[in-house]
Amino acid sequence: MRKIRRVLIANRGEIALRIVRACNILGLETIGVYSEADSSLAHLRLVDHSICIGPAAAARSYLDIPRIMRAASLTEADAIHPGYGFLSENPDFAQAVEQAGLVLVGPSAAVMRLMGDKISAKQQMRLAGVPCLPDSDGALPADPAMARTICAAIGYPLIVKASGGGGGRGMRIVHHETELDTAIATAREEAGRAFGNPVVYAERFLQKPRHIEIQVLADTHGHAVWLGARDCSVQRRHQKLVEEAPACGIAPERIAALGALCARACIRMGYTGAGTFEFLYEGSDFAFIEMNTRLQVEHPVTEMTTGIDIVREQLRIAMGHPLSIRQHDIHTTGHALECRINAEDAVTLRPSPGLVTKWRAPGGPGVRVDTHLYDGYAVPPHYDSLVAKLIVHGTDRVDAINRMKAALDEMQITGIATTAPLHRRLMDEPAFAAGEINVHYLETIMGAAAS
Amino acid sequence: MTLLEMLDRLAPAMRRHGVFHLTLAENDAVLTLTLSPAVAAPVAQTMAPSVRQNTVPSPEMGVFRMGAIRPGSTVATGDILAFVEVGPVRLPVIAPAGGVIHTVLAQEGDTIGYHAPLFIIQSE
Numbered sequence: 001m002r003k004i005r006r007v008l009i010a011n012r013g014e015i016a017l018r019i020v021r022a023c024n025i026l027g028l029e030t031i032g033v034y035s036e037a038d039s040s041l042a043h044l045r046l047v048d049h050s051i052c053i054g055p056a057a058a059a060r061s062y063l064d065i066p067r068i069m070r071a072a073s074l075t076e077a078d079a080i081h082p083g084y085g086f087l088s089e090n091p092d093f094a095q096a097v098e099q100a101g102l103v104l105v106g107p108s109a110a111v112m113r114l115m116g117d118k119i120s121a122k123q124q125m126r127l128a129g130v131p132c133l134p135d136s137d138g139a140l141p142a143d144p145a146m147a148r149t150i151c152a153a154i155g156y157p158l159i160v161k162a163s164g165g166g167g168g169r170g171m172r173i174v175h176h177e178t179e180l181d182t183a184i185a186t187a188r189e190e191a192g193r194a195f196g197n198p199v200v201y202a203e204r205f206l207q208k209p210r211h212i213e214i215q216v217l218a219d220t221h222g223h224a225v226w227l228g229a230r231d232c233s234v235q236r237r238h239q240k241l242v243e244e245a246p247a248c249g250i251a252p253e254r255i256a257a258l259g260a261l262c263a264r265a266c267i268r269m270g271y272t273g274a275g276t277f278e279f280l281y282e283g284s285d286f287a288f289i290e291m292n293t294r295l296q297v298e299h300p301v302t303e304m305t306t307g308i309d310i311v312r313e314q315l316r317i318a319m320g321h322p323l324s325i326r327q328h329d330i331h332t333t334g335h336a337l338e339c340r341i342n343a344e345d346a347v348t349l350r351p352s353p354g355l356v357t358k359w360r361a362p363g364g365p366g367v368r369v370d371t372h373l374y375d376g377y378a379v380p381p382h383y384d385s386l387v388a389k390l391i392v393h394g395t396d397r398v399d400a401i402n403r404m405k406a407a408l409d410e411m412q413i414t415g416i417a418t419t420a421p422l423h424r425r426l427m428d429e430p431a432f433a434a435g436e437i438n439v440h441y442l443e444t445i446m447g448a449a450a451s
Numbered sequence: 452m453t454l455l456e457m458l459d460r461l462a463p464a465m466r467r468h469g470v471f472h473l474t475l476a477e478n479d480a481v482l483t484l485t486l487s488p489a490v491a492a493p494v495a496q497t498m499a500p501s502v503r504q505n506t507v508p509s510p511e512m513g514v515f516r517m518g519a520i521r522p523g524s525t526v527a528t529g530d531i532l533a534f535v536e537v538g539p540v541r542l543p544v545i546a547p548a549g550g551v552i553h554t555v556l557a558q559e560g561d562t563i564g565y566h567a568p569l570f571i572i573q574s575e
Protein backbone atom coordinates (compact mmCIF):
# COMPACT_ATOMS: atom_id res chain seq x y z
CA MET A 1 0.00 0.00 0.00
CA ARG A 2 1.45 3.36 -0.98
CA LYS A 3 0.91 6.16 1.48
CA ILE A 4 -0.79 9.03 -0.31
CA ARG A 5 -1.86 12.01 1.72
CA ARG A 6 -1.63 15.00 -0.57
CA VAL A 7 -2.51 15.11 -4.28
CA LEU A 8 -1.34 17.83 -6.64
CA ILE A 9 -3.79 18.43 -9.48
CA ALA A 10 -1.75 19.28 -12.56
CA ASN A 11 -4.67 20.61 -14.57
CA ARG A 12 -7.32 23.33 -14.74
CA GLY A 13 -11.01 23.90 -15.49
CA GLU A 14 -13.78 21.41 -14.95
CA ILE A 15 -11.49 18.39 -14.64
CA ALA A 16 -9.47 19.97 -11.83
CA LEU A 17 -12.74 20.52 -9.97
CA ARG A 18 -13.82 16.93 -10.71
CA ILE A 19 -10.54 15.62 -9.24
CA VAL A 20 -10.83 17.81 -6.11
CA ARG A 21 -14.29 16.34 -5.49
CA ALA A 22 -12.97 12.77 -5.74
CA CYS A 23 -10.05 13.60 -3.42
CA ASN A 24 -12.46 15.08 -0.88
CA ILE A 25 -14.51 11.87 -0.85
CA LEU A 26 -11.35 9.90 -0.06
CA GLY A 27 -10.13 12.38 2.56
CA LEU A 28 -7.05 13.31 0.52
CA GLU A 29 -5.51 16.79 0.78
CA THR A 30 -5.41 18.74 -2.46
CA ILE A 31 -2.96 21.15 -4.08
CA GLY A 32 -4.20 23.36 -6.89
CA VAL A 33 -1.72 24.78 -9.40
CA TYR A 34 -2.60 27.59 -11.78
CA SER A 35 -1.16 29.95 -14.36
CA GLU A 36 -1.29 33.74 -14.03
CA ALA A 37 -4.33 33.76 -16.34
CA ASP A 38 -6.18 31.28 -14.12
CA SER A 39 -6.18 32.68 -10.58
CA SER A 40 -9.99 32.76 -10.55
CA LEU A 41 -10.53 29.05 -11.35
CA ALA A 42 -13.41 27.53 -9.39
CA HIS A 43 -11.47 24.62 -7.86
CA LEU A 44 -8.87 26.90 -6.23
CA ARG A 45 -11.48 27.89 -3.65
CA LEU A 46 -11.83 24.23 -2.60
CA VAL A 47 -8.24 23.01 -2.47
CA ASP A 48 -6.15 22.91 0.72
CA HIS A 49 -3.26 24.83 -0.86
CA SER A 50 -2.72 26.52 -4.21
CA ILE A 51 0.27 27.96 -6.00
CA CYS A 52 0.78 30.00 -9.16
CA ILE A 53 3.27 28.06 -11.27
CA GLY A 54 3.91 30.35 -14.21
CA PRO A 55 2.64 32.70 -16.90
CA ALA A 56 -0.49 32.19 -19.00
CA ALA A 57 1.30 30.31 -21.80
CA ALA A 58 0.70 26.58 -21.20
CA ALA A 59 4.26 25.78 -22.34
CA ARG A 60 5.53 27.64 -19.26
CA SER A 61 2.83 26.51 -16.84
CA TYR A 62 0.63 23.41 -17.29
CA LEU A 63 2.96 21.81 -19.87
CA ASP A 64 6.18 22.70 -18.06
CA ILE A 65 7.45 19.51 -16.40
CA PRO A 66 10.14 21.17 -14.20
CA ARG A 67 7.61 23.73 -12.93
CA ILE A 68 5.01 21.10 -12.06
CA MET A 69 7.68 19.03 -10.31
CA ARG A 70 8.94 22.09 -8.43
CA ALA A 71 5.39 22.90 -7.31
CA ALA A 72 4.98 19.30 -6.09
CA SER A 73 8.22 19.52 -4.13
CA LEU A 74 7.45 22.96 -2.63
CA THR A 75 3.98 21.88 -1.53
CA GLU A 76 5.13 18.42 -0.38
CA ALA A 77 2.64 16.56 -2.56
CA ASP A 78 3.06 12.80 -2.71
CA ALA A 79 0.89 12.13 -5.75
CA ILE A 80 0.06 13.98 -8.98
CA HIS A 81 -3.19 13.65 -10.90
CA PRO A 82 -2.60 14.86 -14.46
CA GLY A 83 -6.27 14.96 -15.57
CA TYR A 84 -6.60 14.85 -19.38
CA GLY A 85 -4.68 16.80 -22.02
CA PHE A 86 -1.55 18.75 -20.96
CA LEU A 87 0.99 16.27 -19.47
CA SER A 88 -1.43 13.39 -18.93
CA GLU A 89 0.02 11.18 -21.69
CA ASN A 90 3.59 12.41 -21.59
CA PRO A 91 5.91 9.49 -20.66
CA ASP A 92 8.74 11.92 -19.82
CA PHE A 93 6.49 13.51 -17.22
CA ALA A 94 5.47 10.10 -15.84
CA GLN A 95 9.16 9.25 -15.59
CA ALA A 96 9.99 12.53 -13.81
CA VAL A 97 7.22 11.80 -11.29
CA GLU A 98 8.54 8.28 -10.71
CA GLN A 99 12.13 9.50 -10.36
CA ALA A 100 11.06 12.08 -7.77
CA GLY A 101 9.62 9.22 -5.73
CA LEU A 102 6.05 10.44 -6.20
CA VAL A 103 3.00 8.56 -7.43
CA LEU A 104 1.41 9.42 -10.76
CA VAL A 105 -2.32 8.75 -10.89
CA GLY A 106 -1.98 6.76 -14.09
CA PRO A 107 0.09 3.98 -15.64
CA SER A 108 3.88 3.64 -15.47
CA ALA A 109 6.09 5.66 -17.80
CA ALA A 110 7.16 2.43 -19.56
CA VAL A 111 3.58 1.38 -20.40
CA MET A 112 2.69 4.94 -21.39
CA ARG A 113 5.63 4.97 -23.80
CA LEU A 114 4.68 1.58 -25.23
CA MET A 115 1.11 2.70 -25.95
CA GLY A 116 2.13 6.18 -27.11
CA ASP A 117 3.90 4.73 -30.16
CA LYS A 118 1.35 3.69 -32.82
CA ILE A 119 3.37 0.74 -34.09
CA SER A 120 4.28 -0.77 -30.71
CA ALA A 121 0.71 -0.21 -29.45
CA LYS A 122 -0.68 -2.10 -32.42
CA GLN A 123 1.82 -4.91 -31.85
CA GLN A 124 0.68 -5.19 -28.23
CA MET A 125 -2.95 -5.33 -29.33
CA ARG A 126 -2.27 -8.03 -31.91
CA LEU A 127 -0.48 -10.11 -29.28
CA ALA A 128 -3.46 -9.73 -26.95
CA GLY A 129 -5.90 -10.70 -29.71
CA VAL A 130 -7.51 -7.23 -29.90
CA PRO A 131 -8.78 -6.62 -33.46
CA CYS A 132 -6.70 -4.20 -35.56
CA LEU A 133 -7.02 -2.86 -39.10
CA PRO A 134 -5.24 -5.16 -41.57
CA ASP A 135 -2.06 -3.50 -42.83
CA SER A 136 1.14 -4.19 -44.76
CA ASP A 137 3.00 -4.99 -41.50
CA GLY A 138 5.85 -2.60 -42.31
CA ALA A 139 7.02 -0.79 -45.44
CA LEU A 140 5.56 -1.61 -48.86
CA PRO A 141 8.24 -3.19 -51.08
CA ALA A 142 9.62 -1.36 -54.13
CA ASP A 143 8.53 -4.16 -56.48
CA PRO A 144 4.99 -3.27 -57.72
CA ALA A 145 3.96 -6.93 -58.13
CA MET A 146 4.90 -7.72 -54.53
CA ALA A 147 3.12 -4.59 -53.31
CA ARG A 148 -0.02 -5.66 -55.22
CA THR A 149 0.02 -9.09 -53.54
CA ILE A 150 0.33 -7.52 -50.07
CA CYS A 151 -2.44 -5.00 -50.80
CA ALA A 152 -4.77 -7.68 -52.17
CA ALA A 153 -4.43 -9.43 -48.80
CA ILE A 154 -5.32 -6.20 -46.95
CA GLY A 155 -8.37 -5.64 -49.17
CA TYR A 156 -9.79 -2.48 -50.79
CA PRO A 157 -10.37 0.38 -50.20
CA LEU A 158 -7.05 0.96 -48.51
CA ILE A 159 -4.92 3.93 -47.66
CA VAL A 160 -1.24 4.34 -48.48
CA LYS A 161 0.45 6.38 -45.74
CA ALA A 162 3.89 7.83 -45.11
CA SER A 163 5.68 6.08 -42.24
CA GLY A 164 7.32 9.27 -41.08
CA GLY A 165 4.48 11.62 -41.80
CA GLY A 166 1.17 13.10 -40.86
CA GLY A 167 -1.17 15.93 -41.71
CA GLY A 168 -2.55 14.28 -44.84
CA ARG A 169 0.66 14.55 -46.86
CA GLY A 170 2.02 11.39 -48.39
CA MET A 171 -1.44 9.83 -48.16
CA ARG A 172 -3.49 8.22 -50.92
CA ILE A 173 -6.82 6.41 -50.72
CA VAL A 174 -6.95 3.50 -53.17
CA HIS A 175 -10.32 2.05 -54.19
CA HIS A 176 -9.17 -0.46 -56.84
CA GLU A 177 -6.00 -2.39 -57.55
CA THR A 178 -5.69 -0.55 -60.89
CA GLU A 179 -4.96 2.70 -59.01
CA LEU A 180 -2.38 1.14 -56.71
CA ASP A 181 0.92 1.58 -58.62
CA THR A 182 0.34 5.30 -59.25
CA ALA A 183 -0.88 5.88 -55.67
CA ILE A 184 2.23 4.27 -54.16
CA ALA A 185 4.53 6.19 -56.51
CA THR A 186 2.96 9.59 -55.75
CA ALA A 187 2.73 8.91 -52.01
CA ARG A 188 6.43 7.93 -52.00
CA GLU A 189 7.43 11.04 -53.87
CA GLU A 190 5.34 13.29 -51.59
CA ALA A 191 6.60 11.59 -48.46
CA GLY A 192 10.21 11.90 -49.60
CA ARG A 193 9.77 15.58 -50.36
CA ALA A 194 7.77 16.42 -47.23
CA PHE A 195 9.44 14.26 -44.59
CA GLY A 196 12.74 13.21 -46.17
CA ASN A 197 11.60 9.61 -45.80
CA PRO A 198 9.97 7.89 -48.79
CA VAL A 199 8.85 4.81 -46.81
CA VAL A 200 5.11 4.14 -47.16
CA TYR A 201 2.83 1.47 -45.76
CA ALA A 202 -0.74 0.44 -46.50
CA GLU A 203 -3.72 -0.01 -44.20
CA ARG A 204 -7.39 -0.88 -44.76
CA PHE A 205 -9.45 2.30 -45.17
CA LEU A 206 -12.83 2.65 -43.48
CA GLN A 207 -15.18 5.07 -45.20
CA LYS A 208 -17.95 5.68 -42.69
CA PRO A 209 -16.82 4.24 -39.40
CA ARG A 210 -18.25 4.92 -35.96
CA HIS A 211 -15.95 5.75 -33.06
CA ILE A 212 -16.50 3.21 -30.28
CA GLU A 213 -14.38 2.99 -27.15
CA ILE A 214 -14.02 0.70 -24.14
CA GLN A 215 -13.34 2.10 -20.65
CA VAL A 216 -11.06 -0.02 -18.47
CA LEU A 217 -9.77 0.07 -14.90
CA ALA A 218 -6.73 -1.96 -13.84
CA ASP A 219 -5.16 -2.18 -10.38
CA THR A 220 -1.62 -2.93 -9.23
CA HIS A 221 -2.62 -6.46 -8.13
CA GLY A 222 -3.15 -7.89 -11.61
CA HIS A 223 -6.90 -7.26 -11.89
CA ALA A 224 -8.62 -5.43 -14.72
CA VAL A 225 -12.25 -4.74 -15.56
CA TRP A 226 -14.06 -3.10 -18.47
CA LEU A 227 -16.94 -0.69 -17.87
CA GLY A 228 -18.86 -0.90 -21.12
CA ALA A 229 -18.61 1.03 -24.38
CA ARG A 230 -19.07 4.64 -25.41
CA ASP A 231 -19.97 5.97 -28.85
CA CYS A 232 -18.12 9.20 -29.67
CA SER A 233 -18.92 9.41 -33.38
CA VAL A 234 -20.25 12.98 -33.26
CA GLN A 235 -17.02 14.84 -33.87
CA ARG A 236 -15.52 17.53 -36.02
CA ARG A 237 -11.88 17.49 -37.11
CA HIS A 238 -11.27 14.67 -34.60
CA GLN A 239 -12.77 16.79 -31.79
CA LYS A 240 -15.55 14.91 -30.04
CA LEU A 241 -18.68 16.94 -29.30
CA VAL A 242 -21.29 14.39 -28.15
CA GLU A 243 -20.59 11.11 -26.39
CA GLU A 244 -22.96 8.42 -25.24
CA ALA A 245 -23.09 5.11 -23.43
CA PRO A 246 -23.85 2.39 -24.30
CA ALA A 247 -23.16 2.28 -28.08
CA CYS A 248 -26.58 1.89 -29.71
CA GLY A 249 -27.23 -0.92 -32.16
CA ILE A 250 -24.25 -3.05 -31.16
CA ALA A 251 -25.09 -6.31 -29.40
CA PRO A 252 -24.00 -6.28 -25.71
CA GLU A 253 -22.33 -9.69 -26.21
CA ARG A 254 -20.01 -8.20 -28.84
CA ILE A 255 -19.05 -5.35 -26.48
CA ALA A 256 -18.55 -7.90 -23.70
CA ALA A 257 -16.22 -9.97 -25.87
CA LEU A 258 -14.23 -6.88 -26.90
CA GLY A 259 -14.18 -5.57 -23.31
CA ALA A 260 -12.78 -8.88 -22.06
CA LEU A 261 -9.98 -8.66 -24.66
CA CYS A 262 -9.15 -5.10 -23.54
CA ALA A 263 -9.06 -6.09 -19.86
CA ARG A 264 -6.82 -9.03 -20.75
CA ALA A 265 -4.50 -6.73 -22.74
CA CYS A 266 -4.18 -4.50 -19.65
CA ILE A 267 -3.12 -7.40 -17.45
CA ARG A 268 -0.74 -8.67 -20.15
CA MET A 269 1.18 -5.38 -20.45
CA GLY A 270 0.99 -4.41 -16.78
CA TYR A 271 -1.32 -1.47 -17.36
CA THR A 272 -2.58 0.29 -14.20
CA GLY A 273 -5.20 2.99 -13.67
CA ALA A 274 -8.06 4.13 -15.91
CA GLY A 275 -7.66 3.80 -19.65
CA THR A 276 -9.58 3.74 -22.88
CA PHE A 277 -9.22 1.55 -25.95
CA GLU A 278 -10.44 3.41 -29.02
CA PHE A 279 -11.86 1.56 -32.02
CA LEU A 280 -13.33 2.29 -35.41
CA TYR A 281 -16.46 0.27 -36.09
CA GLU A 282 -17.75 -0.41 -39.57
CA GLY A 283 -19.85 -3.22 -41.01
CA SER A 284 -19.89 -5.00 -37.62
CA ASP A 285 -16.08 -5.10 -37.32
CA PHE A 286 -13.97 -3.37 -34.69
CA ALA A 287 -10.49 -2.03 -35.46
CA PHE A 288 -8.17 -0.71 -32.76
CA ILE A 289 -6.94 2.87 -33.32
CA GLU A 290 -5.15 3.82 -30.10
CA MET A 291 -5.21 3.59 -26.35
CA ASN A 292 -5.65 6.69 -24.17
CA THR A 293 -3.58 6.09 -21.06
CA ARG A 294 -5.50 8.59 -18.92
CA LEU A 295 -8.91 9.77 -17.77
CA GLN A 296 -11.09 10.97 -20.65
CA VAL A 297 -13.33 14.02 -20.99
CA GLU A 298 -16.32 11.75 -21.62
CA HIS A 299 -15.85 9.47 -18.58
CA PRO A 300 -19.11 10.75 -16.96
CA VAL A 301 -21.39 8.87 -19.41
CA THR A 302 -19.83 5.63 -18.20
CA GLU A 303 -20.14 6.76 -14.57
CA MET A 304 -23.84 7.45 -15.12
CA THR A 305 -24.58 4.08 -16.70
CA THR A 306 -22.45 1.96 -14.34
CA GLY A 307 -22.70 3.98 -11.11
CA ILE A 308 -18.91 3.74 -10.70
CA ASP A 309 -16.90 6.84 -9.75
CA ILE A 310 -14.01 6.44 -12.18
CA VAL A 311 -11.88 9.24 -10.68
CA ARG A 312 -12.23 7.83 -7.19
CA GLU A 313 -11.24 4.39 -8.53
CA GLN A 314 -8.20 5.94 -10.24
CA LEU A 315 -7.07 7.45 -6.95
CA ARG A 316 -7.71 4.21 -5.04
CA ILE A 317 -5.63 2.30 -7.60
CA ALA A 318 -2.81 4.86 -7.21
CA MET A 319 -3.01 4.36 -3.43
CA GLY A 320 -2.34 0.67 -4.06
CA HIS A 321 -5.81 -0.65 -3.23
CA PRO A 322 -7.19 -3.58 -5.19
CA LEU A 323 -10.22 -2.77 -7.40
CA SER A 324 -13.36 -2.41 -5.29
CA ILE A 325 -15.45 -4.00 -8.07
CA ARG A 326 -15.28 -7.25 -9.97
CA GLN A 327 -16.47 -7.74 -13.53
CA HIS A 328 -19.70 -9.48 -12.51
CA ASP A 329 -20.58 -6.49 -10.27
CA ILE A 330 -20.63 -4.16 -13.26
CA HIS A 331 -23.94 -3.55 -15.01
CA THR A 332 -25.00 -0.93 -17.50
CA THR A 333 -28.31 0.76 -16.74
CA GLY A 334 -30.23 3.06 -19.09
CA HIS A 335 -28.57 5.45 -21.52
CA ALA A 336 -26.35 8.48 -20.93
CA LEU A 337 -25.49 11.39 -23.22
CA GLU A 338 -22.88 14.10 -22.83
CA CYS A 339 -22.76 17.39 -24.75
CA ARG A 340 -19.52 19.34 -24.62
CA ILE A 341 -20.33 22.98 -24.07
CA ASN A 342 -17.38 24.82 -25.57
CA ALA A 343 -16.79 28.58 -25.61
CA GLU A 344 -17.06 28.55 -29.40
CA ASP A 345 -19.36 30.00 -32.00
CA ALA A 346 -22.01 27.34 -32.72
CA VAL A 347 -21.70 27.79 -36.51
CA THR A 348 -18.02 28.48 -37.19
CA LEU A 349 -16.74 26.76 -34.00
CA ARG A 350 -14.29 29.63 -33.60
CA PRO A 351 -13.18 30.19 -29.99
CA SER A 352 -15.21 32.75 -28.08
CA PRO A 353 -13.46 33.49 -24.79
CA GLY A 354 -14.62 36.29 -22.50
CA LEU A 355 -16.68 37.24 -19.49
CA VAL A 356 -19.57 34.98 -18.51
CA THR A 357 -22.16 37.46 -17.31
CA LYS A 358 -24.78 34.92 -16.36
CA TRP A 359 -24.64 31.16 -15.80
CA ARG A 360 -27.69 29.10 -14.86
CA ALA A 361 -27.11 25.33 -14.74
CA PRO A 362 -29.98 23.02 -15.64
CA GLY A 363 -31.14 20.46 -13.09
CA GLY A 364 -33.67 17.77 -12.30
CA PRO A 365 -33.52 13.97 -12.21
CA GLY A 366 -30.85 12.44 -14.41
CA VAL A 367 -29.09 15.75 -15.14
CA ARG A 368 -25.44 16.32 -14.23
CA VAL A 369 -23.29 19.33 -15.06
CA ASP A 370 -19.52 19.16 -14.73
CA THR A 371 -18.29 22.74 -15.02
CA HIS A 372 -16.03 25.38 -13.53
CA LEU A 373 -18.34 28.19 -14.65
CA TYR A 374 -19.83 30.81 -12.32
CA ASP A 375 -21.34 34.26 -12.80
CA GLY A 376 -18.56 36.71 -13.60
CA TYR A 377 -15.97 34.08 -14.59
CA ALA A 378 -13.80 35.18 -17.50
CA VAL A 379 -12.91 32.35 -19.93
CA PRO A 380 -9.24 32.98 -20.80
CA PRO A 381 -8.21 32.71 -24.46
CA HIS A 382 -5.13 30.61 -23.77
CA TYR A 383 -6.54 27.11 -23.29
CA ASP A 384 -9.02 24.52 -24.51
CA SER A 385 -12.49 26.00 -24.99
CA LEU A 386 -14.44 23.40 -22.97
CA VAL A 387 -16.40 25.23 -20.25
CA ALA A 388 -19.04 22.69 -19.26
CA LYS A 389 -20.16 19.12 -19.81
CA LEU A 390 -23.87 18.61 -19.78
CA ILE A 391 -24.64 14.98 -18.99
CA VAL A 392 -28.04 13.29 -18.83
CA HIS A 393 -29.07 9.79 -17.88
CA GLY A 394 -32.39 8.32 -19.09
CA THR A 395 -34.09 4.95 -19.10
CA ASP A 396 -33.23 4.52 -22.79
CA ARG A 397 -31.75 6.56 -25.65
CA VAL A 398 -35.04 8.28 -26.54
CA ASP A 399 -35.54 9.29 -22.92
CA ALA A 400 -31.94 10.54 -22.71
CA ILE A 401 -32.38 12.67 -25.84
CA ASN A 402 -35.58 14.19 -24.41
CA ARG A 403 -33.81 14.98 -21.15
CA MET A 404 -30.93 16.54 -23.05
CA LYS A 405 -33.31 18.76 -25.06
CA ALA A 406 -35.00 19.97 -21.86
CA ALA A 407 -31.66 20.53 -20.11
CA LEU A 408 -30.25 22.49 -23.07
CA ASP A 409 -33.40 24.64 -23.12
CA GLU A 410 -33.06 25.28 -19.38
CA MET A 411 -29.34 26.08 -19.42
CA GLN A 412 -28.39 29.76 -19.69
CA ILE A 413 -24.95 31.14 -20.51
CA THR A 414 -24.66 34.78 -21.46
CA GLY A 415 -21.59 36.83 -22.35
CA ILE A 416 -19.88 34.17 -24.46
CA ALA A 417 -20.96 32.15 -27.50
CA THR A 418 -21.16 28.40 -26.92
CA THR A 419 -21.81 25.17 -28.80
CA ALA A 420 -25.16 24.76 -26.98
CA PRO A 421 -27.30 25.87 -29.98
CA LEU A 422 -25.51 23.31 -32.18
CA HIS A 423 -26.27 20.57 -29.64
CA ARG A 424 -29.91 21.63 -29.44
CA ARG A 425 -30.18 21.39 -33.23
CA LEU A 426 -28.43 18.04 -33.27
CA MET A 427 -30.88 16.60 -30.72
CA ASP A 428 -33.72 17.37 -33.20
CA GLU A 429 -31.98 15.75 -36.19
CA PRO A 430 -33.88 12.61 -37.29
CA ALA A 431 -30.65 10.81 -38.24
CA PHE A 432 -29.16 11.41 -34.78
CA ALA A 433 -32.36 10.21 -33.13
CA ALA A 434 -32.24 7.09 -35.32
CA GLY A 435 -28.61 6.48 -34.36
CA GLU A 436 -27.51 6.71 -37.98
CA ILE A 437 -24.22 8.41 -37.22
CA ASN A 438 -20.58 8.01 -38.17
CA VAL A 439 -17.47 10.15 -37.70
CA HIS A 440 -18.38 12.33 -40.72
CA TYR A 441 -21.99 12.93 -39.65
CA LEU A 442 -21.52 16.25 -37.82
CA GLU A 443 -19.43 17.79 -40.60
CA THR A 444 -22.12 16.77 -43.10
CA ILE A 445 -24.96 18.47 -41.22
CA MET A 446 -22.83 21.53 -40.42
CA GLY A 447 -21.89 21.77 -44.09
CA ALA A 448 -25.55 21.52 -45.06
CA ALA A 449 -26.40 24.38 -42.69
CA ALA A 450 -23.60 26.58 -44.00
CA SER A 451 -24.58 26.25 -47.66
CA MET B 452 -12.77 67.64 -14.89
CA THR B 453 -13.53 68.52 -11.28
CA LEU B 454 -11.00 69.85 -8.82
CA LEU B 455 -10.95 66.55 -6.98
CA GLU B 456 -10.10 64.67 -10.15
CA MET B 457 -7.18 67.02 -10.73
CA LEU B 458 -5.79 66.41 -7.26
CA ASP B 459 -3.36 63.73 -8.43
CA ARG B 460 -1.73 66.14 -10.84
CA LEU B 461 -2.00 69.30 -8.75
CA ALA B 462 0.17 68.23 -5.86
CA PRO B 463 3.20 67.11 -7.95
CA ALA B 464 2.87 70.24 -10.09
CA MET B 465 2.87 72.38 -6.95
CA ARG B 466 5.98 70.65 -5.68
CA ARG B 467 7.71 71.06 -9.03
CA HIS B 468 7.03 74.76 -9.13
CA GLY B 469 7.71 75.41 -5.45
CA VAL B 470 4.11 76.37 -4.66
CA PHE B 471 3.23 75.53 -1.07
CA HIS B 472 -0.23 76.96 -0.75
CA LEU B 473 -3.09 77.05 -3.23
CA THR B 474 -6.78 77.90 -3.04
CA LEU B 475 -9.12 77.13 -5.94
CA ALA B 476 -12.85 77.69 -6.22
CA GLU B 477 -15.29 75.83 -8.44
CA ASN B 478 -19.03 76.47 -8.25
CA ASP B 479 -19.82 76.28 -4.53
CA ALA B 480 -16.71 74.30 -3.60
CA VAL B 481 -13.41 75.67 -2.42
CA LEU B 482 -10.26 73.56 -2.41
CA THR B 483 -7.31 74.59 -0.30
CA LEU B 484 -4.04 72.72 -0.65
CA THR B 485 -1.07 73.18 1.67
CA LEU B 486 2.00 71.10 0.96
CA SER B 487 3.96 69.73 3.87
CA PRO B 488 7.70 70.35 3.85
CA ALA B 489 9.71 67.68 1.94
CA VAL B 490 10.99 66.15 5.20
CA ALA B 491 7.61 65.54 6.72
CA ALA B 492 6.41 63.10 9.34
CA PRO B 493 5.56 59.59 7.98
CA VAL B 494 1.82 60.16 8.54
CA ALA B 495 1.85 63.26 6.41
CA GLN B 496 3.77 61.33 3.74
CA THR B 497 1.14 58.63 3.40
CA MET B 498 -1.52 61.33 3.12
CA ALA B 499 0.31 63.22 0.42
CA PRO B 500 -1.23 62.53 -2.99
CA SER B 501 2.16 62.41 -4.69
CA VAL B 502 3.12 59.17 -2.94
CA ARG B 503 3.32 56.15 -5.23
CA GLN B 504 3.25 52.54 -4.18
CA ASN B 505 5.10 49.90 -6.15
CA THR B 506 4.36 46.25 -5.58
CA VAL B 507 7.41 44.07 -6.13
CA PRO B 508 6.53 40.58 -7.43
CA SER B 509 8.53 37.40 -7.00
CA PRO B 510 10.54 36.59 -10.14
CA GLU B 511 9.66 32.90 -9.80
CA MET B 512 7.89 30.17 -7.86
CA GLY B 513 10.13 29.15 -4.97
CA VAL B 514 11.08 29.71 -1.34
CA PHE B 515 11.31 33.27 0.02
CA ARG B 516 14.66 34.16 1.60
CA MET B 517 14.64 37.39 3.57
CA GLY B 518 17.67 39.70 3.54
CA ALA B 519 18.31 42.74 5.72
CA ILE B 520 15.33 44.63 4.29
CA ARG B 521 12.55 45.36 6.79
CA PRO B 522 9.54 47.70 6.78
CA GLY B 523 10.93 51.24 6.95
CA SER B 524 14.19 50.40 5.13
CA THR B 525 15.19 52.92 2.50
CA VAL B 526 16.05 51.37 -0.87
CA ALA B 527 17.27 52.58 -4.26
CA THR B 528 16.27 51.39 -7.74
CA GLY B 529 18.12 48.14 -8.51
CA ASP B 530 18.75 47.19 -4.89
CA ILE B 531 18.39 43.52 -3.98
CA LEU B 532 15.50 43.28 -1.54
CA ALA B 533 15.53 39.52 -0.91
CA PHE B 534 16.02 36.21 -2.72
CA VAL B 535 13.77 33.49 -4.06
CA GLU B 536 15.25 30.03 -3.90
CA VAL B 537 14.54 27.90 -6.95
CA GLY B 538 16.22 24.58 -6.25
CA PRO B 539 19.96 25.34 -5.94
CA VAL B 540 19.57 28.82 -7.47
CA ARG B 541 18.87 32.01 -5.50
CA LEU B 542 17.15 34.61 -7.68
CA PRO B 543 17.34 38.22 -6.51
CA VAL B 544 14.21 40.27 -5.91
CA ILE B 545 15.16 43.67 -7.29
CA ALA B 546 13.64 47.04 -6.35
CA PRO B 547 11.95 48.54 -9.45
CA ALA B 548 12.00 51.98 -7.79
CA GLY B 549 13.64 53.76 -4.88
CA GLY B 550 11.75 54.60 -1.71
CA VAL B 551 10.81 53.25 1.67
CA ILE B 552 9.67 49.66 2.26
CA HIS B 553 6.06 50.00 3.34
CA THR B 554 5.12 46.31 3.69
CA VAL B 555 6.85 42.94 3.46
CA LEU B 556 4.21 40.48 2.25
CA ALA B 557 6.07 37.20 2.79
CA GLN B 558 7.96 35.62 5.64
CA GLU B 559 11.33 33.88 5.65
CA GLY B 560 10.93 30.34 4.30
CA ASP B 561 7.48 30.88 2.77
CA THR B 562 6.59 28.98 -0.38
CA ILE B 563 5.63 31.61 -2.91
CA GLY B 564 4.07 31.43 -6.33
CA TYR B 565 5.16 32.87 -9.66
CA HIS B 566 4.85 36.69 -9.60
CA ALA B 567 3.41 36.66 -6.06
CA PRO B 568 3.62 40.14 -4.46
CA LEU B 569 6.53 40.34 -1.97
CA PHE B 570 7.12 44.01 -1.09
CA ILE B 571 5.34 47.33 -1.31
CA ILE B 572 7.73 50.24 -1.85
CA GLN B 573 6.47 53.72 -1.18
CA SER B 574 8.16 56.36 -3.29
CA GLU B 575 7.63 60.06 -3.86
